[in-house]
Amino acid sequence: MAWDPEFEVAFNPKTVAIVGAQRKSPPWGDFVANLQRAGFRGRIYPINPKAVDGEIRGLKAYPDLASVPEPIDLVIVTVPAAAVASVLEDCIAANAKNVHIFSAGFGETGEEKRIEMERQIGEIAKRGGLRIVGPNCMGLHVPAVGLTTWDVFDPKAGPVAFLSQSGGHAGVFTGDGARFGIYFSKAVSFGNALGFDSTDFLEYLATDPETGIICMYLEGVKDGKRLIELVREINKTKPVIVWKGGLTTWGAKAAASHTGSLAGEEEIWDAFYRQTGTVRVDTLEELFDVTMTFLYLDPLPSRRIALFGAGGGNSVAGADVCAREGLELPTLIEKTLRELGSFIPPEGTSIRNPLDIGIVLRDINLLLRALQPVAADPGIDSIVFAMPISLVLSGIDRAALASQDAQVLLPAMDRQVRKVLDTIIKFDHEDIHRKPLIVVLQAGMGPPVPGLRGRVQRELYEANIPVYLSLERASRALGKFIQFHEYQRKAS
Amino acid sequence: MAWDPEFEVAFNPKTVAIVGAQRKSPPWGDFVANLQRAGFRGRIYPINPKAVDGEIRGLKAYPDLASVPEPIDLVIVTVPAAAVASVLEDCIAANAKNVHIFSAGFGETGEEKRIEMERQIGEIAKRGGLRIVGPNCMGLHVPAVGLTTWDVFDPKAGPVAFLSQSGGHAGVFTGDGARFGIYFSKAVSFGNALGFDSTDFLEYLATDPETGIICMYLEGVKDGKRLIELVREINKTKPVIVWKGGLTTWGAKAAASHTGSLAGEEEIWDAFYRQTGTVRVDTLEELFDVTMTFLYLDPLPSRRIALFGAGGGNSVAGADVCAREGLELPTLIEKTLRELGSFIPPEGTSIRNPLDIGIVLRDINLLLRALQPVAADPGIDSIVFAMPISLVLSGIDRAALASQDAQVLLPAMDRQVRKVLDTIIKFDHEDIHRKPLIVVLQAGMGPPVPGLRGRVQRELYEANIPVYLSLERASRALGKFIQFHEYQRKAS
Numbered sequence: 012m013a014w015d016p017e018f019e020v021a022f023n024p025k026t027v028a029i030v031g032a033q034r035k036s037p038p039w040g041d042f043v044a045n046l047q048r049a050g051f052r053g054r055i056y057p058i059n060p061k062a063v064d065g066e067i068r069g070l071k072a073y074p075d076l077a078s079v080p081e082p083i084d085l086v087i088v089t090v091p092a093a094a095v096a097s098v099l100e101d102c103i104a105a106n107a108k109n110v111h112i113f114s115a116g117f118g119e120t121g122e123e124k125r126i127e128m129e130r131q132i133g134e135i136a137k138r139g140g141l142r143i144v145g146p147n148c149m150g151l152h153v154p155a156v157g158l159t160t161w162d163v164f165d166p167k168a169g170p171v172a173f174l175s176q177s178g179g180h181a182g183v184f185t186g187d188g189a190r191f192g193i194y195f196s197k198a199v200s201f202g203n204a205l206g207f208d209s210t211d212f213l214e215y216l217a218t219d220p221e222t223g224i225i226c227m228y229l230e231g232v233k234d235g236k237r238l239i240e241l242v243r244e245i246n247k248t249k250p251v252i253v254w255k256g257g258l259t260t261w262g263a264k265a266a267a268s269h270t271g272s273l274a275g276e277e278e279i280w281d282a283f284y285r286q287t288g289t290v291r292v293d294t295l296e297e298l299f300d301v302t303m304t305f306l307y308l309d310p311l312p313s314r315r316i317a318l319f320g321a322g323g324g325n326s327v328a329g330a331d332v333c334a335r336e337g338l339e340l341p342t343l344i345e346k347t348l349r350e351l352g353s354f355i356p357p358e359g360t361s362i363r364n365p366l367d368i369g370i371v372l373r374d375i376n377l378l379l380r381a382l383q384p385v386a387a388d389p390g391i392d393s394i395v396f397a398m399p400i401s402l403v404l405s406g407i408d409r410a411a412l413a414s415q416d417a418q419v420l421l422p423a424m425d426r427q428v429r430k431v432l433d434t435i436i437k438f439d440h441e442d443i444h445r446k447p448l449i450v451v452l453q454a455g456m457g458p459p460v461p462g463l464r465g466r467v468q469r470e471l472y473e474a475n476i477p478v479y480l481s482l483e484r485a486s487r488a489l490g491k492f493i494q495f496h497e498y499q500r501k502a503s
Numbered sequence: 504m505a506w507d508p509e510f511e512v513a514f515n516p517k518t519v520a521i522v523g524a525q526r527k528s529p530p531w532g533d534f535v536a537n538l539q540r541a542g543f544r545g546r547i548y549p550i551n552p553k554a555v556d557g558e559i560r561g562l563k564a565y566p567d568l569a570s571v572p573e574p575i576d577l578v579i580v581t582v583p584a585a586a587v588a589s590v591l592e593d594c595i596a597a598n599a600k601n602v603h604i605f606s607a608g609f610g611e612t613g614e615e616k617r618i619e620m621e622r623q624i625g626e627i628a629k630r631g632g633l634r635i636v637g638p639n640c641m642g643l644h645v646p647a648v649g650l651t652t653w654d655v656f657d658p659k660a661g662p663v664a665f666l667s668q669s670g671g672h673a674g675v676f677t678g679d680g681a682r683f684g685i686y687f688s689k690a691v692s693f694g695n696a697l698g699f700d701s702t703d704f705l706e707y708l709a710t711d712p713e714t715g716i717i718c719m720y721l722e723g724v725k726d727g728k729r730l731i732e733l734v735r736e737i738n739k740t741k742p743v744i745v746w747k748g749g750l751t752t753w754g755a756k757a758a759a760s761h762t763g764s765l766a767g768e769e770e771i772w773d774a775f776y777r778q779t780g781t782v783r784v785d786t787l788e789e790l791f792d793v794t795m796t797f798l799y800l801d802p803l804p805s806r807r808i809a810l811f812g813a814g815g816g817n818s819v820a821g822a823d824v825c826a827r828e829g830l831e832l833p834t835l836i837e838k839t840l841r842e843l844g845s846f847i848p849p850e851g852t853s854i855r856n857p858l859d860i861g862i863v864l865r866d867i868n869l870l871l872r873a874l875q876p877v878a879a880d881p882g883i884d885s886i887v888f889a890m891p892i893s894l895v896l897s898g899i900d901r902a903a904l905a906s907q908d909a910q911v912l913l914p915a916m917d918r919q920v921r922k923v924l925d926t927i928i929k930f931d932h933e934d935i936h937r938k939p940l941i942v943v944l945q946a947g948m949g950p951p952v953p954g955l956r957g958r959v960q961r962e963l964y965e966a967n968i969p970v971y972l973s974l975e976r977a978s979r980a981l982g983k984f985i986q987f988h989e990y991q992r993k994a995s
């Protein structure tokens with residue numbers, strides 16, 4: 012199947028029919044409820060021949076597609092696998108050609124009979140000119156218009172698109188994205204890819220003005236050559252981040268029974284990444300971190316960073332971690348060292364790179380004073396600020412912290428967090444040298460304060476500052492980010 | 504310096520003198536207060552010639568060591584670097600020979616003058632027969648007797664010892680250990696290692712009956728040959744886990760300015776790990792995970808696991824992650840598959856290995872029914888149960904969850920968590936096949952519930968079940984754990 016621009020209306024449909032909608036909520040995948048909760052802007056038509064009094068969740072239910080009084084921009088098929096073929100015939104009859112088949116139980120089971128069933132619905136679709144997403148997938152997710160089949164929904168839209176052969180990954184990445192400041196233009200879970208494959212959607216996203224970054228989770232791909240051509244071209248203007256599942260032997264076996272994909276061998280995919288400059292991620296965690304990096308950082312001119320931290324052991328560990336991901340920690344120039352040495356005592360500190368200067372983490376004014384000369388240092392191009400989360404609390408009265416009384420603790424925390432965030436944000440926005448500030452929230456001594464990490468993340472993302480949850484994760488993402496731009500510079 | 508058994512009394516001292524104790528709490532390192540908070544069982548003698556009315560934190564203060572009315576088992580020196588030499592002379596005069604030098608500002612600064620100062624105190628110590636820990640370190644930490652210089656303190660003792668060249672790492676590992684079910688016999692932060700080095704303490708811990716697992720953070724080591732000999736021997740009875748900081752070029756530079764250590768090259772340390780079978784960890788996170796694994800698992804007979812999960816994409820990703828760390832996911836035998844197939848529908852599931860059976864994660868009785876045949880399968884030796892944290896909540900009324908009203912939410916959560924934990928613990932304790940159950944808490948869709956993860960961890964550790972915070976972390980730790988035992992089996 013090739014991309015068909017006529018499908019584009021399905022990303023902003025005026026009408027959606029849900030075939031197999033039920034009055035009693037299923038344990039999951041209650042699409043009518045999910046669309047309602049998401050504030051879907053179009054009209055929803057529940058279809059169920061058995062809907063006795065003709066109503067489902069307050070909406071008039073219809074016995075079949077043919078009785079819906081207007082053209083249907085998108086049909087979502089949620090009936091059992093064995094009934095899908097006949098629903099597709101109804102689609103053809105009703106001239107409703109954009110079809111998302113949620114139903115599972117086809118080729119992915121590995122059973123002869125069900126593989127044959129998938130082949131048959133493929134033939135029906137072809138004969139009727141249907142444009143198919145799925146089967147065995149969650150379909151389309153477009154926050155801007157409230158179109159979603161997801162349970163959890165964040166209504167904010169953003170420039171990230173996600174093409175996923177796994178509905179689970181699609182749900183988690185789009186659902187938890189907000190925690191990492193990531194918002195979506197479109198996501199598509201396309202499952203067994205009987206109809207459109209990843210390459211088809213890629214063709215669409217390449218020119219989609221709402222999409223600036225394209226992420227993909229792939230298990231198999233039907234036309235590898237087309238994928239390479241497309242990605243190589245798209246990477247010039249929009250970074251493509253690809254997580255390939257099933258690269259290991261055991262993973263490949265699992266992929267076969269998930270989407271029926273014949274997962275490729277690792278060497279082939281190594282070559283794919285090498286030849287296209289595509290950003291490689293291997294876990295969900297990396298997908299979050301790398302995507303967030305592309306969202307919140309402009310290309311970095313070099314791998315040279317200054318690392319701010321606290322604790323000598325932490326500095327050594329931190330330098331190791333950065334170095335393993337290809338970052339460089341050059342010696343600071345004499346002028347910088349002199350300026351820092353003028354107010355930082357030598358005991359228990361280390362005025363080098365990494366900077367082990369716990370003292371400035373306890374006095375927020377010193378922090379600002381320390382950041383400025385480092386930003387001015389011509390040998391470094393960005394500042395990684397590894398902030399133990401306990402710093403945020405170090406200014407709070409110990410009694411308040413120990414009291415565990417929310418009435419005392421929360422306002423004190425609030426003031427302290429405000430002060431720390433204001434300082435960081437002020438520095439970042441006023442830095443005349445425009446060295447990017449990269450924040451790492453490190454777990455520290457003492458019990459974790461519920462909700463604190465999330466709040467700090469949120470506020471910094473809002474100020475357009477990237478935040479990571481460990482130096483390992485930050486370094487890995489930065490390494491991949493820099494590598495992407497190095498490749499693009501070399502290629503152009 | 505060689506190990507001196509006369510120092511052993513310092514791990515359970517009847518008397519501790521703190522030289523340089525102050526009435527006004529310093530911003531950190533208030534050792535008198537910390538010992539009091541920890542419920543130190545011995546007597547504390549604050550020493551400060553300027554303590555005007557002779558009292559510090561309710562204790563009688565003494566102008567010098569000589570005036571303390573009884574023998575001192577441990578002296579903690581907290582005066583500025585320049586004053587340390589004269590304090591050591593006082594120690595000699597008072598016949599107080601076990602000395603922890605907290606003071607920093609010596610060789611680690613790289614300054615000629617301060618390197619010379621360290622050399623001088625070394626000579627004084629040698630001449631007077633002092634047994635030195637430090638300088639530039641946090642010293643001894645013995646929860647069982649309330650001896651600690653740490654700010655944060657958990658009084659529970661356990662079988663893990665930690666030797667650390669970084670006071671920060673020592674504080675974080677012992678302070679946060681409880682979150683991972685890790686409790687300590689002894690920890691020593693020994694800084695510049697002017698006196699005892701890691702190998703000396705190793706010698707002591709080798710036969711310490713309270714210590715079953717030895718963890719180390721090293722930047723440099725003075726006698727590499729002795730380290731190899733000791734570790735090779737100790738590994739036969741107590742696993743030794745070593746995190747070597749400063750393995751990379753940039754990390755080595757940082758180590759030089761932290762403890763003055765000449766960090767070795769990566770190849771040398773590669774050989775060390777290979778020749779001794781020592782468990783290698785490269786980050787603090789790995790240190791937590793691997794130590795917890797040794798605490799909560801008996802040796803596994805093989806690398807063959809069954810992976811329980813939810814979501815097809817998750818299964819593929821999970822298999823990849825496990826495979827990358829050397830775990831194996833063999834096909835389940837026919838009997839197992841038949842039994843599982845008898846109650847698990849084929850749609851949206853995958854009855855293989857990994858098991859993608861989200862349905863059993865929504866009905867806790869089905870979970871028990873699914874675990875049993877898998878445990879009986881002769882082809883697998885342990886079960887990794889990747890539990891999306893949202894499972895724990897899936898039984899809670901959606902309205903309660905959305906209400907955010909703690910009065911409604913918390914009791915509902917409580918009941919649900921109880922049910923899930925009871926099921927897991929019941930299975931683990933009653934499993935006649937005695938296949939170890941390994942739990943992975945996976946972040947899932949939806950907002951994180953504050954405190955939930957910590958509670959689940961705590962309860963499972965109490966039931967002696969290992970819990971990890973991601974499958975990546977679990978696989979990596981299990982891989983290292985299995986490798987250790989494989990090495991020991993081969994070596995013996």
